[in-house]
Structures are given as structure tokens and as C-alpha cells.
Amino acid sequence: MTWTLPDPMLAAPVASPDLPPGWAGEPKWDGWRAQFSIDQGRVVLRSRRGTDMAPGFPEVVAAAGQLPDATALDGELVVWETGRLAFERLQGRLQRRGATAARLASEWPAHYVAFDVLRLAGTNTVAWPYRRRRAALEELFSEHQLAAPWALCPSTTDPDTAREWLTWSAVGLEGLVFKQLDTPYRPAARGWRKYKVRETQEAIVGAITGPLAAPRSLLLGRFDAAGHLQYTGRTTTLPQAAGRTLAGLLAPASSEHPWTGWTFSAGWGTRDQLKFHPVHPEVVVEVLADTAVDDGRFRHPVRFLRVREDLTVGQLPLFGA
Template sequence: MPVLRPPVEPMLAQARDTVPGPGALPGELRLQPKFDGYRALVFTPWPAHGPVLLQSRRGRFLQDRLPELVDAAAALPDGLVLDGELVVWAQGRMSFEALQRRAASSGRTAARLAQETPAHFIAFDLLQADGQELLHVPYGERRARLEQLFTDRGLSAPWTLCPETTDVATAQEWLTSWTQVSGIEGLVVPARGPGALQGAPP
């Protein structure tokens, strides 16, 4: 099975006005909060001793702009590809404007902003592990392996495991409470593959 190499085009969400009910999609219904950040992929070296790469959803490389995430990737195993969302916290809330400044920075400015407004990566899918591509593995198994990765490695900031629930009532509660928090826009319903269906708040 081929090793994933950037650029990899992630499957994008499709907007929906309501939360799907049980049985509306194939397989078990899973729901996650939708964060207002930059979709990104993290590639750790395979084989070892290569560079860590951060790729935007459009194929742009971001690692020179986010050196703190490259440094933090030392805690990740080789041959890994994480799919997730880049966010920046500023003054106690997620700030898309601060994230835009980070993405446009370089050199000394990038190093300074890494200290002042560090980026965080919210992981919601595992596309490759140990150099083995997982795109055809059912989402539930990929999610279990992603959770195990966080447990085994004791991962913490800047790495965050995206919250997930199988309970529609809990997801509805998220919509009525979390969406009032700056930086959270709605829900994402992961599909069987690496993509998702997105549900916006009503």
C-alpha cells in the first residue's frame, strides 16, 4: 500500500441545515464540533529523519510559518498523517484573525508570533500510521487508533483530540451552547471515508 505524500487533497464537508438522525448515514452516527480554523494535514517523516510537513487543504506548505508545531511533532511517531484544524487562541478565545497573521508570517516574525500566539492542532482523523495508509479503513477504526495515539503518547497542547459523540442529544446541546463560543461554528458528521458532512447551526 503506498505511503501518503503531500500534497494530499482532503475530502471537504457538505453543508446541511439540520443534524441527521440515526440511520440517516451508513454506519454509526458520530458528531464533532466544527472549529473556525484552517484545515491542515500533519506529515511526520517516513522513513525517519526527514522533515515534518504541514499542508493546508489547498496543498500549501505551512511548516515555516508554524515552527512551534514542527518542534512539537517530535512527540509524534514517524510515518503519521493527521487530518485536523489549525487554530490560534488569543485573549482567551479562538481568533481567526490571529491565525491569518500566523499563516502570513515568516522568518523572525514567525518565530516571534510562535511565542506570542502559538498555534494548536485539533486532530479529528488519522490517515496514516506507521507508514501505512488508512484511507480505506472504516472511520470508527481510524478514530479508535487516533484516540489510542493520544493515550499512548500522552499528547497535550499543542495537540488536541477533537471531541466526538454518538449521542444526537449531546450534539444538539453542543449546537445551543458551544456555537456561542467564538471559533465554533456548528457540527461535523464524519463519514466512512476521510471526509465529512457538515451541519451548520440552525
Template sequence: MTVTAAGLGGTVLVQTRRGALVQDRWPDLVAAAEAQLPHGLVLDGELVVWDAEAERLSFEALQRRAATRARGARTLAARWPAYFVAFDLLQQDGQELLTRSYAERRALLENLFSEHALTAPWTLCPQTTDLAKAREWLQSWTDVSGVEGILIKSLSQRYLPGYRGWTKIRRRDTTEVIVGAITGTLTRPQLLVLGRHDTGGRLRAVGRSVPLRPDAARQVAEHLTAAAPGQLEGDSTDVCGPVRGHRVRVRRGEVGRPGVPRGGRPDDLRRGQAAVADQAIQAGHRPRGGRA
């Protein structure tokens, strides 16, 4: 998402990665840009919405705001204010900066925030070249819903429109669950329905998997058998309710978000990054809730 500050007699533009102009959906951001940002400026960053009642980032609220215009947009802005997490500066004082190195653009961005004392909804994306701090971010900051990992960028890289050229490292948490049912067929399962026992020993559904890739579906299918009549009764620890006519039994397993284990692996942080001092590491938000 880019924000272009208004020039003399101009208007503030909010543009998605695909080029759509959506400033009519973000009146609070437009007002903040008119009040705080200097003319001739283009910021690149990520829009997020904070749900004060739930005390978390809300992708659902972000979706509603992105789809609502005019009067409805102002109503939702009051309920769910937007914040812009800036991670790059593409133009300043009307001068394009795309060919400058990321290190130069970052320095100008930091100076912009300090010189103009920018406050909410403008937020400077944290950055470090310290590997230990990056590991800490990967472990602790990803406890916040909507923050799924860190991004690694080359400090010498120029801005490449339409091409990210970044390395993203996601956090992955694993936990033991019971796979008790599926959608699809026993030979081609599509989704796994996951369960856990409550304090009374009753198996409760707690979630589902993402759609299975063909290779994963084949591996899961090898362990599936149809539940025998009456098997769901009693103190079974390996079955869950029926889904689309199929009751299944499967061994216990692990599920997790794709990426790296909690805390990250040193090898993953170093892979392709021989000199960490020449890399900029940033906290990364969930793509679907950010750059539209």
C-alpha cells in the first residue's frame, strides 16, 4: 500500500499494490496525511486495523473497512481506526528515490519521522541488523495476532516495483491434536478437522487444517480408515464427529503454521544471508492483512 501526500492544490492518494485508488475508504488516513505529511511524499507500507475491544490486530475489520466507502467509511473509521506501518520511502520533495539503496531510503524515512515528529496513525516499522534481536522478535513479537514473522532485505538493494526480493521467515507453532474427521474422501482428503479433549474427556473440535496439497493428502490418506459402527461412543481417544458422511480414525499428529519453529532456526536466519550486517531485518505482518 502506498500513500502519496497531497501537493499544492492536490489530493492525498492511497493506492493498493495492484494500482487501485482507495482513499475514499480510509478517510482517517487521508485526514492524517493532510495534517502531518509534507508535500511531494510517497510512502510504502502496510495498513493495519486495531480492534480495541479484542485488543488485537483485526483482519476482519480491515476487510470491512477496505470494502466500505463514503458515509459508511467514516463510521467504520471511528470504530476501527487504521494505522499505517511505513517501511519504505519512494519519493521525497517530489524527487523519486527508487534507484537509491535501501540503506539510503531507510535513513531518509527515519529522518522524516523524527524531523516531522510523526504520530499515530503513522508508525515506523522496526528494523535491526542484530541477529540476536531478530531472533527475539521472531519469538516474542509474533505472539501478537497478525504478526507472523520477520522480513530480511538487502541494504544495498534499490526499490523494485512489482518484485519484492525479500526473504520472509515465519514463525511456526506446533501442538498435538487429534485428527478426527475429514472433508473430501478417504482416498483424497481435502481438509482435516482437528479436536482435543475437554476437562470432561469429551472430544471437541478446535479447528481445521488448510486445504491439503496433493502430496500431503496422499500421506494422510495412508493412515485413514473408516470408523466402525459405534466407535464414536464411549471413551475413544482417536475419533471425532462425522464430516460429510465420513467418520475416520487416524494417529495423533502435529499441526502448525508453515515456516520455522517458535524462536526460529539460526540456519534459516543465515540461509542466503552470509553477512547479517548487510541485511535489514524487519517485523513482518500477515500479507493478507497488509499490502492490499
């Protein structure tokens, strides 16, 4: 009978970074979630949503021979660059094939950080509790002396160690994932927990969505060294009170706005264009963002905190700094 990969187990967000008793903590990587299996020599590398990732990552497929046959892993694809995780080096890899994919694999090789084992030499391990799966995963790495691109995700039951990992955000780690020691791998269930490191930053309001009298969200930017206003990201929907406050501070832009003629996507995975209104780039706001930043831009929407009337646009760090 053919064995198929289960749906990935998921994590629900939590507000506290404290590791609960009876749980293990793992670093949350800034990469792409991926399940891997080798069965009778056939390799499967698929994304959380089921996309076939194998053609874009030939270096991972080529390393399948290090694993025993009929083995399946859950983990994260990451790329390291000069001592940090470089998510931007992963972008575009799914669309690459053949010689182009091989060239990118040579220039920016991906690593597969394994954090779970779903099948081991023909034995289905999904029903095993986390502590048993974790021990089997560690033994797999030890016995087979797995080397790059394979990497073993750290795991701890020590709260102090987990908190220390939170200081790794400078190299691109996003936070922590918590997994209960005595629970099985539950496909598609949000049985794990995740805590994301967030930090406050300042940005310039360059445009808004919604009417100027009641802005719904903000398009943010920072000036670069050449004096150009570069786009850095977008906020989530503003609270009504915040919208009213900003409405009294924002002024409609002239025809010479730096983003005149620009277009923005309405959302991830859509070709629809966002309807927005440029404003005079003079209002500075403070936002709460996670650590996922690509080339100076927030990868995820940020949350508006407050207007920084004490700061001028010239006091902000330059784009990309």
C-alpha cells in the first residue's frame, strides 16, 4: 500500500514566550515549511499547502540518499547568508527549474532543518508522542551521520534556554514553537503553539487606503540615501480611533508624490491592485512588526501603535539601514 504524507500539524499563536511545563520549545525559523519523504527511491518535497517544491531545490533532493528509505520528515527550508537567515534567497526558487535551479542551489544552497519525523524506515511514527518522535529524530541524525543540507532543529524543555533563543532574532529567528511532550502528530490540527518576537519601529506614512477622512490602513515608507521614499510595508486595519486621529494630521499629496504611478498588490497571491491615496510624506508613526524583513521591507502587515509627533522624517534611519 502506498504511504502518503499527512497534512502538516499547525501552531496557534500565543502572547507569552514562557515555556509551559510538560512542553518542549524549538526555535521558529524564518524559512519555508516543507515536508520531505523518500519511498522506494521516490522523493517528495512539498510545501504546507501541497506545492511540489522538489524541482526548485535539487540540492535537497540529491541528499535523499543519506536517509533510510521509507522515511519522512517535517521541517523548514532555510538559506544562510553571512551569518543570518536570508529569506529573500528562497524567494523565486519554486519557479526555477533545471540549470537555473542548479545554479541557485550552488550559489545559495538551502538547508533542511528537520524538527519532526513522520515515518522511519517504514514505520509510521505519527501516533507516537512528541518525546518519542524527538528521540527517534535525534537517533536518525546520529546513526546516519546526516550532513548538509540536513540540519537538526534544537529542542529544549529548559525555560531559560528557550528564552535565550529569543535573542537570536538578529540572525533571523522569528520566535519559538512549543510542543506538548505527550501528544502525537495531529495532521491539520493547531496543537502546537507559536510565539513571535515583535519589535517597534518607526516609518513614514506615504499613502492610505480608504477615504482621507477615515483611513483604513497605512502604506509606509522611509527615505533612502538618494532622498527617494521607498515602500516598507502596510499596516493591518486601523482602529477607528486611530483613523480619526490620523485624519486630522494627513494631507493629500500633490501630483509630484514619490509614489505617483506606483501600483501595490491588494494581497498575497492576487493580481488585483490596491486602491490607495497618496498623502504628503511628513507624518511619522510607530508600528509593531515581527522580525521578518526582506531588503528593508516588512514581509507581513504591521500593527499601528501611535503617531510620533516628536519625530521628523529626517530623524528616521535611512531605508535598509
